[in-house]
């Protein structure tokens with residue numbers, strides 16, 4: 001079982017990762033992500049995800065405070081995450097359209113957002129209470145950031161902008177306001193995942209991971225908590241206010257930055273003449289020997305066939321236990337070189353939503369990794385709200401990725 005100390009292999013990996021992490025930290029000074037064609041959009045996306053991360057954190061604090069009050073089961077398990085989901089979608093949608101940013105290319109060809117939520121229930125009579133809570137949460141967050149508050153109508157409209165069907169033409173934002181809703185409720189991992197598609201391909205991605213620590217010990221603790229309970233609040237909650245943003249732009253690399261660090265909005269970049277840039281550490285995947293590799297998978301067994309993933313791993317020479325985390329945080333962890341692969345084998349008739357992978361995939365690819373379906377076909381985001389791919393997801397550094405795909409072929413599924 002993952003997370004128990006007796007699993008041995010993880011202890012060795014932990015020491016190795018620790019040494020590697022401090023060496024990397026020393027070697028890497030904070031670098032500037034030189035903006036390219038989408039720099040202004042990336043800046044906008046980063047600010048939007050930062051606002052949504054604040055909103056989610058505030059909502060999660062409320063959730064924890066309310067844990068011991070006599071709420072109904074439905075309130076406990078559904079409402080808090082619903083309020084935060086809808087609030088995060090509203091604030092990201094509003095921010096992308098309204099934060100000042102003159103250089104954004106997406107401002108020139110109309111706004112299109114493919115996102116998970118809609119406001120249908122909020123507009124109904126029985127949705128009145130939820131509606132008030134969403135509007136309050138959005139406005140508390142905006143006020144806390146010195147921004148003007150929104151009317152109820154503006155909040156509902158912002159949510160409904162997410163109805164776009166996407167496609168292979170023009171540009172479309174793709175948003176999962178809270179990816180890993182079970183992780184959010186269980187005080188584990190979740191992500192605010194935002195990407196921009198241009199002619200069907202992700203060209204930038206931002207992952208806000210408010211609960212993530214990248215220390216190997218913390219990853220172990222999270223896995224242990226996830227394994228022992230998939231619903232209860234656990235001690236693995238990030239208490240110190242850390243958390244990460246992962247950002248990537250096509251052909252510009254992938255970066256990680258502390259979630260609390262504001263983007264450098266002043267000063268110009270001497271080399272490129274860009275109006276500002278994003279501070280962070282460049283990240284890359286770590287192509288270790290399969291013997292030292294750790295693969296990642298969903299916490300939920302109903303989202304992925306864990307037994308098959310185990311067989312594929314073993315057939316590829318990976319013998320260590322898997323690391324189980326919720327959401328696209330998994331892509332960020334691999335892109336940072338803290339784990340080696342992500343495998344996902346859902347039911348054969350399951351169609352993946354594009355918002356569950358768009359941001360994670362470009363961050364992985366810009367960190368030097370490969371992301372495909374289980375036949376090795378590149379993910380195709382160009383055909384609407386679901387991926388135009390075969391079943392499954394495999395993400396890893398190039399050599400290991402090849403091995404995993406060969407193993408899947410050899411084992412058959």
Ligand SMILES: Nc1ncnc2c1ncn2[C@@H]1O[C@H](COP(=O)(O)O)[C@@H](OP(=O)(O)O)[C@H]1O
Nearest residue numbers: 178179180181298299300302303326327346350
């Ligand atoms: N039966 C199923 N099989 C595979 N994925 C599923 C699923 N039901 C839901 N999902 C997706 O899996 C995502 C979570 O991924 P993971 O399990 O890796 O944390 C969910 O995102 P949300 O949490 O945003 O709904 C949801 O879109």
Ligand SMILES: [Mg+2]
Nearest residue numbers: 176179180356
């Ligand atoms: Mg999701």
